Amino acid sequence: MSGYKEWIVVCKEADLQENSRLVVPAGEYAVLLLRRAGRIFALGNSCAHLGCKMARGKIEGFVITCPCHDWTFDIRSGEFTAAPEIKIKTFPTRVQNDHIYIEIEHSGEQNGQY
Numbered sequence: 245m246s247g248y249k250e251w252i253v254v255c256k257e258a259d260l261q262e263n264s265r266l267v268v269p270a271g272e273y274a275v276l277l278l279r280r281a282g283r284i285f286a287l288g289n290s291c292a293h294l295g296c297k298m299a300r301g302k303i304e305g306f307v308i309t310c311p312c313h314d315w316t317f318d319i320r321s322g323e324f325t326a327a328p329e330i331k332i333k334t335f336p337t338r339v340q341n342d343h344i345y346i347e348i349e350h351s352g353e354q355n356g357q358y
């Protein structure tokens with residue numbers, strides 16, 4: 245069975261102020277929401293290196309630094325700044341009716357896990 249995409253509501257827009265961060269569950273993902281320069285970004289909360297939680301990382305401009313070994317990623321693309329082929333997963337976002345939505349892709353596998 246192939247996967248499918250779905251827009252899901254993850255929080256109220258007011259819950260994510262400028263320069264703040266929030267980790268939300270979204271389907272099978274833990275997603276880190278960030279608001280910078282009036283835009284909302286959503287990326288997986290696990291580092292592409294060894295899986296540390298990115299929510300604890302320092303953010304400067306559009307770059308987040310992993311708290312474990314200082315790898316840096318562009319929050320707009322999820323790309324590792326030293327090797328863009330290595331990425332943290334990112335998700336499209338939108339605001340509708342005062343809520344933040346992200347688009348996630350389900351694997352479509354029927355493995356009984358959520």
Ligand code: FES
Pocket residue numbers: 291292293294295296310311312313314315
């Ligand atoms: S786990 Fe993030 S840099 Fe190593």
